Amino acid sequence: MLMLVDCSNCRTPLQLPPGARAIKCAVCQAITHVADPRNLPPPSPYATSSHHNYAPPPPSSYNHSPSFGAHTPSVNGRKRAVICGISYRGTKHELKGCINDAKCMKYLLINKFKFPESSILMLTEEETDPYRIPTKHNIRMAMYWLVQGCQSGDSLVFHFSGHGSQQRNYTGDEIDGFDETLCPLDFVTQGMIVDDEINATMVKPIPHGVKLHAIIDACHSGTMLDLPFLCRMDRTGRYVWEDHSPQSGIFKGTNGGEVISFSGCDDNQSSADTSSLSKVTSTGAMTFSFIQAIERGHATTYGDMLTSMRTTIRKNETDVGGGTVTSLLGMLLTGGSLGGGLRQEPQLTASEPFDVYTKRFSL
Template identity: 35%
Template sequence: MTQNAYSQGNHQAPPPPPQQAQAFGHGAPSGYSFQYSNCTGRRKALLIGINYFGQRGQLRGCINDVKNMSAYLNGHFGYKREDMVLLTDDQQNPMSQPTKANILRAMHWLVKDARPNDSLFFHYSGHGGQTKDLDGDEEDGYDEVIYPVDFRTAGHIVDDEMHRIMVGVLQPGVRLTAIFDSCHSGSALDLPYLYSTQGVLKEPNLAKEAGQGLLGIVSSYARGDLGGMASTAMGLFKKATTGDDVYKKNLRTKTSPADVVMWSGSKDSQTSSDASIAGQATGAMSWAFVTALKKNPQQSYVQLLNSIRDELEGRYDQKPQLSCSHPLNVNLLYVM
């Protein structure tokens, strides 16, 4: 457990998110900024739990995860039932089944008409996996995917598509909180900024960003590689005729001016546990997230990441990950 201010007995709440536009830094074009959400606007949630009844690899805890999470959002965070869509494979209504078509439709619903300071919540509990990366944006050569209940006929949903639907359209100041309680989910939304339990930015995923020039320069700089910097800058220069082209290209990276935060159950290389806790089948990550926040609702991002890991410590190998669509001040108060 890292020593943070909270564990040392400083029980003041962390500072709330600033309301003005924040500079990206990290080699982004000047004027390219993001905005935190204070989560005081409209709230909408999409919760998906798939047990895959009667299929090989059937799970037990995923529908319970959705029930627990929806009750928690309703009771503690003011998400109204009528502003939640729950897709689970125990429902009779065909529109509420977690099929590929229904999941994609619901993702579009979730982000539709979102305004600054709205708080959107996405939760997926089910099978996750990896597939060969076709567009060259994954370091390890694999895209992360989720498996709808009808994946054997309809196919899986790739992280690139989830990012395009749910992240790419959001305005500055809109919060999307995403929780993936699935295997290989570390980068399931393709967010480029990944944080360690010390609150340190791990090397941004340059395969996602450097092709567009956004982080190539800063990475060479961080490594003290001045030659690399010059060649990155020259490469940019050769690729683009005008600064405007570079800017447009940079805006197509996986960064976002919105406030997108993702908690995932495991690293891309790990599986996530279908657990049994207090006699109930549950996803370990979903359980740990709710448990940690119930114990102390006033935590910073880095405190919450450590609290979630502490809940899982000694029970499961999986290492939950925190990633973001923009550089994150991990000492701010976690709100949603």
């Protein structure tokens, strides 16, 4: 049973898996030690449920989502975000750090980038509102809500932490012949969300003056938004923009706006979940490196951001051999490093190419 514990420093709520006696916060880096789990607050009623217990909600236009009318827009435009963390509890697909990813990302957006809490839509298994359980239907509706009615000056964020996959592409719009997919909570019965749909829903409608950032912490996520340009950067920091526009001529860009995506790995790579051998657990490696780059002041430009994320993961290479995931965070705590080869490399894709070392990063 997963237990809830507040970070001893910033009070961000984190989940403590069975057997863990300490947890590291990706927001403030503090380590919270738990002497006796019996002193922890009771778990969420959803803590041990599997996705088979969730009845999908009836079709709706997502009237249960937050409304922009509930708060005053900032002088620099309005901000809204969809944050999705899925642990697939009680199934063979279970992950450990994804709901913590979601909570840490929400904390970051509110406290660092001044997103109003009322404009952040959270989808996790522990939500009590059935419209906020991360089923395929609800994630689809949340993506529609995120871009609906957006206008110049708006800043939008989509964060997903969970399983990603691939499936054969038959339309000729993928260089490698595979579509990338997000796995909702009920993907076993309802299927996955394909990158073509994600692009059509969240990329193509973005109008001039609107900026959308996606942070995708999942396997095979390099081109999850099907954006036309991928920043191919080597280990020295030199880069070129690869044109991933479909040979078929299918349009994958925006309606004049700007979309930039950070992803946990290339399309042919896996992205590690954190399950620490040292009994310390926190977030996924990509989300951790993303937050750490910002908190440590290494996110001045998009090039700085990408370099910092890759350096963090590279210095603490995650060994996933033999079916065991060794925590990046555990290695950070012990100051150690694992060999065995780099298994994931964060990627940057965009609707239009730009100079990554002069364009300033901002959400």
